[in-house]
Amino acid sequence: MRLGREAAWTLAYGACRGAGAGEAIARSLADAVVAAEWVGRSSVGLSHLRDYLVGFTSGRIATDVEPELDDPALAIIRSDAKGGIAQLGFDRAFEELCNRAGRYGLAAFAQRNSYTTGELGSYVRRLAERGLVALAASNGPALMAAALGSEAVYCTNPLAFAAPVAGEPPLVIDQASSATAFVNVRQAAEKGEAIPEGWAIDAQGQPTTDAREAVKGALLAFGGARGGNIALMVEVLAAGISGANWSLDAPRFMTGAKSPGAGLFVLALKPDLLEPDFADRLRQQLERLSGKGVHIPGRRRAEDTIEVPKAVIEALERHGR
Template identity: 60%
Template sequence: MRYDLNSAREFAIRVCVAAGASMAVAISLAEATIDAECSGRTSVGFAHLPDYLEGFLCGRISGTEEPALFYPTPTIIQADAKGGIAQLAFDNAFEELQTRASTYGVTVLSLKNSYTAGELGYYVRRLAHKGLVAIATSNGPALMTAGQSKEAVYGTNPLAFAAPVDNRAPLVLDQASSATAFVNIRKAAERGEMIPEGWAIDGRGQSTNDSREALKGALLAFGGSRGANIALMVEILAAGMTGANWSLDAPSFDEGRTSPGVGLFIVALDPQLLSPGFSTRLASQVERLSSKGIYIPGGSYIKDEIDVPSTLVATLEGYCFK
């Protein structure tokens, strides 16, 4: 089904409220959902929304808690989501994050006790639209193994980066430390599809192409030890620096009644204070790289309408009657 953006936003808000979210939570989550769809990250757009709705209904996500914000220094913002969603805490801190980064050159947002962050690129993209360069990391319940271990020890532990580019949508990188996102394995399993070699191991620790067996095992890091090193770095920033749950200690994001309690760590920098004319200079470099056949992520953005599978619409509508 095709929706204009306002209708899609209203639909997302309606189903979130029906599942027990406050209006503030519903609006924050709807905005992030629409943004993910518009940026082409549909797997963490409407397709991911049932995970939040189930979380509200089962108590894994607090649908009404207001996050707490603290300012221990002029350049640090600490947030406690109190078992709620990361998006609302980010929204509440956004103006201060932007103002302090522009004033002091750099500001850190450290968030703990939240549900998984959804599309990580959403956070840095919003900051880049305000002229800031931003880096974000987040962790989640253990889904990925590393090294010689046969058990999951890290979340997919994504890393995102964004920078403003003159006369163009921001440059945005957003990638997991795992060879693929967990939602891709789950989607393949639902369809009975095989997965590529190197994505996952089964419950016995053996490499598998069977998506359903992969759900019993663990994801693999991209690039072997190099991806695992990035996952460790992300874990230290997103869980260690924030005081959130380590991935090994985080409850499931799709089972039980307890919040994963994971973290989000964002660094925002004002490039103008370091390199005046940065976004213009970057635009020239992007154009030069593009002329050489280099793909520059983040340039495309849908602005008018989005498509949502009718089966998914029916699933989401069902939450209005639970």
């Protein structure tokens, strides 16, 4: 079924409220999942919202908490999500983060004790739309092994980067440290589809292309040890600096009644303090790369509507009722 932006937002907001989320949380989460849909990241859009809804009803996500923000230094904002969603803490800090990056040249946001962060690219995209270069890292429950035959020690530990481009949408790079995102494996398991080699191992630590066995096992890092190194860097930024749970200590995001206690780290930099023509220089460089066949990530879709599986819409409507 095809939905316009307003209809998609109303569906998401109503589902959140129906699942018990407070006004602020429902608005923040609806904004985030609809934004993910409109940049083509449906795996962390409305279909992923179902995980949040079950999280609300099971007690894994606090439904009506206000993040606690403080500033231990002039260019640092710290947030305790108190078991709620990650998006609301960032929303509360967003304007001040932009202001401080503009005033001091750079500013950092660190948050602990939240549910998983959803589309990580949305955090840096919003900053790039305000003229800032941004980097973000987040973690969550252990889902990824560092090597064949080993146990899961990291989450998919994504890293996202965005930069402003003159007259164009921002450049946005958002990718997991794992060979693929966990939601992609789970969707393949639900459909009974096979997954490519190198994505995951089964519960015995053996390579598998059976998505249902992969869900019981662990994802693999992209590029072997190099991907594992990136996951470790993300872990240090997202969990170590913020005081969040290490992935090994984080409760699962799909079961139980405890929050994963995930971490988020965002760094914002004002580039024109260093290079006044940065956004235009980047535009010219991206045009040159594109002319050589290089894929430039982050381009928005132009459609007025999105296509959403009927089963997803029906599930969200049930919560809304």
